[in-house]
Amino acid sequence: MDVLAAMGVFVRVVDLKSFSLAAAELGISSSSVSKQVSHLEQHVGARLLQRTTRRLSVTEVGAAYHEKCQAILSDVDEAENLVSQLQGKPKGVLKINANMTFGQQLLSRAIPEFMAAYPDVQLEVALDDSDVELLKDGFDLALRITHPSLPDSSLIAREIASVPLFLCATPAYLAQHGHPQTPEALKQHNCLVFMLASNTNTWTLTNTAGSQTIQVGGDLKANNSLMVLQAALAHRGVANLASFVIGKYVEEGQLELLLPDYQAERLSLYAIYPERKYIAPKVSLFIEFFKGWLDDNLQQKFDLTGHL
Missing domain, CATH: 3.40.190.10 (Periplasmic binding protein-like II)
Known part of the structure; x- marks a missing residue:
């Protein structure tokens, strides 16, 4: 059993509160998700989840283990990010969440250009006007239009456009x-x-x-x-x-x-991402790319006749 992979599956099951949703997100079958969680429980020698036909809940041991798994997976991710930074080659899957209309009208035009410039990065984009929990929902980056002040949080919010x-x-x-x-x-x-x-x-x-x-x-x-x-x-x-x-x-x-x-x-348009010691190259490069793209493409003002 790949313990790290099983930890990742377990974390997504707990975060999504569903075997089927975790399976859909991870691109594997529900039975595979269930087997990996069962193997993980056997490996640690403790029940991590309580399962019924109607409900999935986390045991006390499972909640503590989930927190540790998140920390371990974050450390692994940071280690890989550090290697990528030193190599200067962004790669992997970049998961982005953005406002609906903004995503349809601007982000959708910028993404093909980014993909052409960085072919080793694959993108998963969700458009949603509601608030998202980046870590819980598995996103690397959120793009949000709001007033220039944001409430304090554990996230980094960088203004990239007005x-x-x-x-x-x-x-x-x-x-x-x-x-x-x-x-x-x-x-x-x-x-x-x-x-x-x-x-x-x-x-x-x-x-x-x-x-x-x-x-x-x-x-x-x-x-x-x-x-x-x-x-x-x-x-x-x-x-x-x-x-x-x-x-x-x-x-x-x-x-x-x-x-x-x-x-x-x-x-203000903010790029919002989790606070980490090492920012993944795919995240920092996309932010810099998109900031430059917006400078060239975002309509900033009209004159009195309605012309730019």
């Missing part, structure tokens, strides 16, 4: 409802809200006189910015969306920018 937001609406909507001339006037408009954004019900705008935060409301709140975009394009109201979401529609004249004397909020 993402400006812009207020916009269609010419048809504005012809019917009028152009808001002040931030306060937004209260009289149907505001379409991306409800997973940290600015869900309040929009902050800044000019030379200072900042104003406006409580907004409307008939749509959605957890995906593309749904908000489509509602705006259907002349339903005013949206506050990232430049990469609305860029081409502004250029084509389908959307107009509002309140040109005010700067809407700027969010």
